Amino acid sequence: QKTHKVTLIPGDGIGPEVSNAVVRILEASGVKFDWESYAAGAEAFEKYKEYIPKELYESIERNKVALKGPVTTPIGGGFSSINVTLRKKFELFANFRPIKNLPGLETRYPGVDLIIIRENTEGLYVGLEHEVVPGVVEALKIVTEKASTRIAKFAFEYARKHGRKKVHAIHKANIMKMSDGLFIRCSKNVSKDFPEITYGEHIVDNTCMQLVTNPYQYDVLLLENLYGDIVSDLCAAFVGGLGLVPGANLGHEAAIFEAVHGSAPDIAGKDIANPTALLQSAVLMLRHLDEEAAADRIQAAIEKVYTEKKTLTRDVHGTAGTTAFADAVIAAL
Numbered sequence: 001q002k003t004h005k006v007t008l009i010p011g012d013g014i015g016p017e018v019s020n021a022v023v024r025i026l027e028a029s030g031v032k033f034d035w036e037s038y039a040a041g042a043e044a045f046e047k048y049k050e051y052i053p054k055e056l057y058e059s060i061e062r063n064k065v066a067l068k069g070p071v072t073t074p075i076g077g078g079f080s081s082i083n084v085t086l087r088k089k090f091e092l093f094a095n096f097r098p099i100k101n102l103p104g105l106e107t108r109y110p111g112v113d114l115i116i117i118r119e120n121t122e123g124l125y126v127g128l129e130h131e132v133v134p135g136v137v138e139a140l141k142i143v144t145e146k147a148s149t150r151i152a153k154f155a156f157e158y159a160r161k162h163g164r165k166k167v168h169a170i171h172k173a174n175i176m177k178m179s180d181g182l183f184i185r186c187s188k189n190v191s192k193d194f195p196e197i198t199y200g201e202h203i204v205d206n207t208c209m210q211l212v213t214n215p216y217q218y219d220v221l222l223l224e225n226l227y228g229d230i231v232s233d234l235c236a237a238f239v240g241g242l243g244l245v246p247g248a249n250l251g252h253e254a255a256i257f258e259a260v261h262g263s264a265p266d267i268a269g270k271d272i273a274n275p276t277a278l279l280q281s282a283v284l285m286l287r288h289l290d291e292e293a294a295a296d297r298i299q300a301a302i303e304k305v306y307t308e309k310k311t312l313t314r315d316v317h318g319t320a321g322t323t324a325f326a327d328a329v330i331a332a333l
């Protein structure tokens with residue numbers, strides 16, 4: 001049996017609690033892991049005087065797979081986002097976020113099954129901001145043909161491989177005529193090679209309204225960085241909230257699996273966070289590692305716990321803590 005070397009970034013806030021729960025469940029699945037665990041962000045700075053220690057970069061370079069908890073990013077000043085930095089450094093150009101209802105969990109929109117594909121390396125997230133004169137700040141939105149075509153191909157190839165019927169490119173090209181204009185031009189060009197998939201273009205503000213009115217009209221959503229970030233949190237509400245939605249940052253060389261949610265300082269340290277989002281990210285990681293059987297087993301165990309409704313966390317109207325939920329998943333395994 002293969003032992004998988006995986007870089008683990010527990011993160012901060014609720015990160016250590018949910019990571020610990022997920023690692024326990026993964027260990028109980030029978031798959032063998034050799035974890036290389038590293039701090040990142042403020043915690044790493046205290047220890048190494050670096051926000052992302054060199055050892056962490058080297059570990060991801062070696063292992064090519066990481067499981068990552070959320071890391072707090074200071075607002076306003078401070079250091080730049082660890083997430084954005086890692087995504088850029090390893091060219092993790094595709095942020096893949098499946099929005100799927102868990103059987104057993106009642107929501108306002110039963111059966112929602114959307115795929116969000118977010119461009120992960122450019123747009124406004126390049127973080128090129130400067131004060132032109134006092135009181136005037138300029139932020140640069142970078143959009144390239146190369147990155148836009150690459151993410152569109154990823155979306156259409158995913159759709160083809162998984163029998164998805166529609167891809168919508170989401171934009172604001174009525175206002176950002178050149179930048180978003182280029183993004184949708186590239187999406188449309190790529191769509192021509194996928195005649196079996198319906199291609200649409202929707203303006204982002206209208207998309208938000210359309211999503212809340214009828215999320216079933218969409219299938220795969222293809223978005224640039226900022227819109228993808230915002231629309232992901234909106235769509236998380238369809239399936240029970242941020243405690244549920246997994247994600248994968250994918251590139252040609254490496255992959256980092258992490259939940260959509262952040263470090264949730266409002267509930268950190270209380271053993272009440274829902275580890276399902278990171279756990280479902282770990283299920284995506286198992287599939288990436290060709291551990292399909294273990295992935296299916298864990299997914300079935302999650303669904304059993306949600307269907308039984310006895311040991312759910314507070315965000316999904318239960319009373320159980322993080323640890324108790326993880327124990328229930330392990331028992332179901």
Ligand code: NAD
Pocket residue numbers: 014018069070071072073074083242243244258259260261262263264265266267272273274275277315
């Ligand atoms: P957040 O996602 O941390 O929290 C938003 C809301 O959702 C909060 O009410 C929180 O309690 C709840 N929530 C989130 N995850 C949950 C879970 N697993 N179980 C139950 N409830 C959960 O967003 P925020 O408060 O805007 O951001 C907090 C910090 O996280 C910021 O510093 C932000 O920069 C950072 N962040 C990091 C990442 C990442 O590391 N990938 C992603 C997003 C935000």
Ligand code: MN
Pocket residue numbers: 229230233260
């Ligand atoms: Mn976000």
